[in-house]
Amino acid sequence: MPEAFKRRNILxxxxxxxxxxxxxxxxxxxxxxxxxxxxxTDVVIDVKPITxxxxxxxxxxxxxxxxxxxxxxxxxxxxxxxxxxFIEEGHRLGLTVHASVNVFVAGHNYFDRGxxxxxxxxxxxxTISYLPGGMTPITxxxxxxxxxLNPALREVQLxxxxxxxxxxxxxPKLDGIILDRVRYDAIEADFSDASRRLFEAYIGRKVTNFxxxxxxxxxxxxxxxxEGPLYKLWLEWRAKVIHDFIYEARRELKNINPNIIxxxxxxxxxxxxxxxxxxxASREYDPSADFDWATPNYKNYGxxxxxxxxxxxxxxxxVEKKEAEKLSDDVVRKTESxxxxxxxxxxxxxxxxxxxxxxxxxxxxxxxxxxxEQYKNDKEQFIKALKMCRKKSDGSMIFDIVHIxxxxxxxxLEKGLKD
Numbered sequence: 001m002p003e004a005f006k007r008r009n010i011l012x013x014x015x016x017x018x019x020x021x022x023x024x025x026x027x028x029x030x031x032x033x034x035x036x037x038x039x040x041t042d043v044v045i046d047v048k049p050i051t052x053x054x055x056x057x058x059x060x061x062x063x064x065x066x067x068x069x070x071x072x073x074x075x076x077x078x079x080x081x082x083x084x085x086f087i088e089e090g091h092r093l094g095l096t097v098h099a100s101v102n103v104f105v106a107g108h109n110y111f112d113r114g115x116x117x118x119x120x121x122x123x124x125x126x127t128i129s130y131l132p133g134g135m136t137p138i139t140x141x142x143x144x145x146x147x148x149l150n151p152a153l154r155e156v157q158l159x160x161x162x163x164x165x166x167x168x169x170x171x172p173k174l175d176g177i178i179l180d181r182v183r184y185d186a187i188e189a190d191f192s193d194a195s196r197r198l199f200e201a202y203i204g205r206k207v208t209n210f211x212x213x214x215x216x217x218x219x220x221x222x223x224x225x226x227e228g229p230l231y232k233l234w235l236e237w238r239a240k241v242i243h244d245f246i247y248e249a250r251r252e253l254k255n256i257n258p259n260i261i262x263x264x265x266x267x268x269x270x271x272x273x274x275x276x277x278x279x280x281a282s283r284e285y286d287p288s289a290d291f292d293w294a295t296p297n298y299k300n301y302g303x304x305x306x307x308x309x310x311x312x313x314x315x316x317x318x319v320e321k322k323e324a325e326k327l328s329d330d331v332v333r334k335t336e337s338x339x340x341x342x343x344x345x346x347x348x349x350x351x352x353x354x355x356x357x358x359x360x361x362x363x364x365x366x367x368x369x370x371x372x373e374q375y376k377n378d379k380e381q382f383i384k385a386l387k388m389c390r391k392k393s394d395g396s397m398i399f400d401i402v403h404i405x406x407x408x409x410x411x412x413l414e415k416g417l418k419d
Contacts, residue, residue: 005362006395009395009396009398010367011035011044012397013044016049016071031401041395043095044098045082048163049108050102050145054163055082058167096261100177104183104184109145110145128195130214144185150194178263179265182242182266186275202240235294236297239274239278239301261308265311268356269352270287271344280312285299304363308365310365311368313397313399314385324351349368350388353368353388353392356393365395372407379407379412384416386412396416
């Protein structure tokens with residue numbers, strides 16, 4: 001059960017997008033003060049981006065000393081600790097300070113950088129995707145920026161647990177930790193030999209025709225998956241893998257600091273989120289009653305009860321459900337993993353927020369989150385979306401401060417959070 005259902009307005013501070021900016025102490029103070037004045041109550045400091053490097057002096061993970069890429073480039077001054085300053089200055093202002101870690105990912109495919117690229121002993125951790133062209137390592141899929149790992153590998157789980165445990169031990173004054181990318185890459189992952197063996201152990205028998213017993217691709221020019229006899233059991237097993245990790249992470253972190261706020265971020269498109277192996281609903285919600293992809297046992301792997309805080313990305317331009325109804329029938333929108341979506345009401349800020357509140361069954365507070373860049377230059381739609389998040393959930397989450405800074409939308413942020 002969550003420690004408290006508290007109204008929060010959460011602002012995310014991405015690691016690489018703000019790398020140079022937060023190599024200066026006065027920038028940290030300045031932007032925390034601006035955030036506080038705009039109505040932000042909580043800040044999330046990304047300290048483990050997708051490369052698998054970290055922005056604090058870890059003895060386990062490699063430390064990111066420089067970054068040259070999207071938005072920001074610079075070199076880090078290692079004589080002082082960024083996260084300590086964020087915690088001290090945040091607390092001075094009355095802000096709640098969380099650290100965010102990207103879990104099952106360890107490389108940036110656009111820059112061929114990160115743990116799976118630079119540590120040969122961990123290269124086999126990368127996920128193997130079953131694509132129409134055959135089995136393909138994620139590092140060879142250059143249209144995808146995240147070099148995702150195989151969440152089912154025990155050595156991967158133990159490594160990631162060690163990192164987040166070290167983080168909580170190093171920063172006893174840290175208020176919370178929010179996990180991100182505790183998931184599979186997509187429906188095509190992971191089809192390694194290791195995953196096959198683990199799945200066989202779960203179902204108690206050999207898979208005679210792998211991967212076709214899970215799914216295969218229909219012949220022809222159009223990419224179309226054909227479900228095999230074990231497809232739904234495969235989805236169930238993947239959800240169990242993520243469920244078990246979430247509960248293990250909670251136990252381990254609470255043993256170190258019982259007061260740590262244990263949180264998680266996922267996308268809000270639950271009807272399609274089986275695609276990445278995640279059931280973020282309550283155990284009391286049975287998706288098999290609503291969706292044909294879920295087995296009766298799928299509900300057992302809902303993990304809302306494990307969380308003190310849940311933030312979900314209602315990353316849609318359409319705010320009200322009636323806006324989706326007005327879209328033309330040929331409008332196609334895509335989820336993060338590429339699944340196409342039409343005019344569904346849950347694919348709006350309002351509808352997704354309502355769905356999240358419904359299926360988590362009030363087992364954890366829910367904070368609907370926005371991706372600022374989606375609103376381009378439509379400041380009023382962004383304000384409207386922020387107000388909808390606050391109306392339909394326990395508050396709001398904004399990703400990311402870099403977009404507020406670049407657009408100069410501090411007035412919009414304040415209006416959306418305070419009016």
